[in-house]
């Protein structure tokens with residue numbers, strides 16, 4: 001990690017004092033990606049629940065895809081953590097001998113519970129499809145599909161109704177669990193009283209809202225991308241509705257993010273003096289310029305126009321992926337600014353450090369790119385087993 | 399000639415016997431523990447400590463740093479680095495230099511954690527210095543430590559007699575404790591990849607010796623003792639009218655590290 005104490009000209013640098021142990025940035029890129037990935041998982045799950053639980057019918061075309069998308073990312077959610085740990089081989093102790101007062105100790109349990117839930121939800125939703133594919137396919141795939149349909153090819157009315165009840169139940173408990181999964185990640189930061197940037201009860205809320213936002217944006221973007229390359233037709237009504245939800249969640253997210261800073265400013269406790277130096281110091285570009293001005297204000301206005309003005313399909317289809325990508329960047333920047341930003345100010349309250357991530361190494365940029373590409377590879381593999389789109393399969397529907 | 403040869407032979411035999419005996423005895427000494435009376439006994443520095451038989455003592459240890467006495471020589475930092483082989487760039491303890499100029503601006507620095515001692519005055523400051531002092535820092539051994547609260551595996555824990563320690567064979571190296579400590583006394587040891595911090599020399603204290611930094615401080619700016627012992631110096635300092643305070647009291651950590659003459663500039 002190349003961290004240098006900033007040596008600005010003159011008195012500023014003379015007055016800059018960082019505690020000797022504070023020049024190291026211990027939580028770097030991997031801990032930026034960790035909440036980013038879990039956020040996408042939670043958000044994607046919420047998209048599917050909007051259809052399955054809240055009956056938003058327009059979202060039907062992406063309701064299954066978003067579950068598989070969530071699963072692909074969930075498979076990789078622990079990677080950044082393991083890459084970050086000094087002793088990944090001991091990671092299992094968090095399960096076996098957890099410290100009940102630690103916010104971090106719960107992650108393994110919450111993660112596992114959520115994984116189990118998500119897999120079951122997917123299997124029940126896909127059961128009719130799996131049964132159909134089981135009957136059609138041969139060789140090893142036949143075995144896989146038989147396994148995935150619980151070796152049960154009963155597709156009678158009663159059995160489908162029962163499936164449906166189970167799906168509703170799983171989706172129902174899935175929503176609070178997705179919220180817990182990500183609200184909890186926010187709490188990991190929000191519970192650190194030593195850090196004035198993190199220590200706010202708003203942290204879980206902001207993390208949760210930004211999770212929803214990144215999940216929806218990720219679904220819109222990848223859905224359009226896949227359709228574009230696989231030559232399918234994009235359901236414009238679905239995109240329009242998704243954009244509405246994206247806008248709605250983003251309004252809440254952005255407003256809370258700004259309110260948090262404003263509240264600090266308004267209260268002007270001694271913490272504000274530290275935060276001010278941070279936000280207008282080492283964090284200025286990534287926070288104000290990129291996160292707020294470029295990647296929040298612009299998509300905010302764009303989304304408003306896309307949702308409120310009657311626009312042609314063509315325009316929607318042109319702007320939707322752009323806006324989604326910008327929102328994805330916004331959330332990534334937000335994670336960066338929280339995780340890295342929080343460590344750039346020293347507990348001495350008198351100084352800051354600057355941080356540039358390294359390329360190589362376990363927590364370097366290359367590793368980060370691999371970690372972010374892996375879910376896409378997994379998504380591709382999963383798509384070979386689970387048909388992502390409803391029209392690709394036999395008449396069966398849920 | 400014969401007698402001479404005999405004598406030499408005898409000498410040789412005696413010599414070999416002696417060497418063998420010495421070697422065996424020497425090796426035995428290495429394996430058989432010596433009786434306590436034979437060990438060179440360093441005078442006990444913490445009264446009553448060597449008689450303690452319990453796992454956790456009933457003593458209530460506190461650390462007192464007298465800011466008015468510290469001369470910034472850095473001996474404590476040197477002793478600490480030697481005691482623990484602390485990797486460069488990481489600090490279990492350090493000494494800060496505060497300079498207040500006649501415009502009331504405060505300048506703090508701690509080059510190399512104060513290891514080299516503050517031999518030269520600080521250069522480049524824009525105004526004449528009004529006041530200057532040194533502040534040694536170390537683990538606060540909080541009554542309510544944030545580090546133990548957050549450790550996911552309980553690798554950092556509080557002993558029955560109030561020491562906050564790290565078990566490096568359990569630590570997963572997540573750095574959560576480093577983030578949680580309001581005093582930034584923790585670091586991740588690059589060699590062991592586990593968390594590390596000042597222990598108030600638990601291993602020495604258990605044997606009745608003062609922490610390394612305390613025993614080398616030439617001005618007794620660092621003091622260590624038992625609050626249950628009303629004869630101890632620390633008891634007197636904390637019970638007599640002195641200007642005593644702790645760092646960041648609003649964090650609610652309730653440090654057992656107290657500062658005599660703490661100034662408001664100190665964070």
Ligand code: SF4
Pocket residue numbers: 536537538539540543544545546562578579580581582583584595651
């Ligand atoms: S000073 Fe920091 S490391 Fe020491 S006990 Fe308190 S919180 Fe833990």
Ligand code: SF4
Pocket residue numbers: 548549550551552553554564568569570571572573574575576592593
């Ligand atoms: S770095 Fe080690 S001691 Fe610190 S919280 Fe993580 S596991 Fe516990």
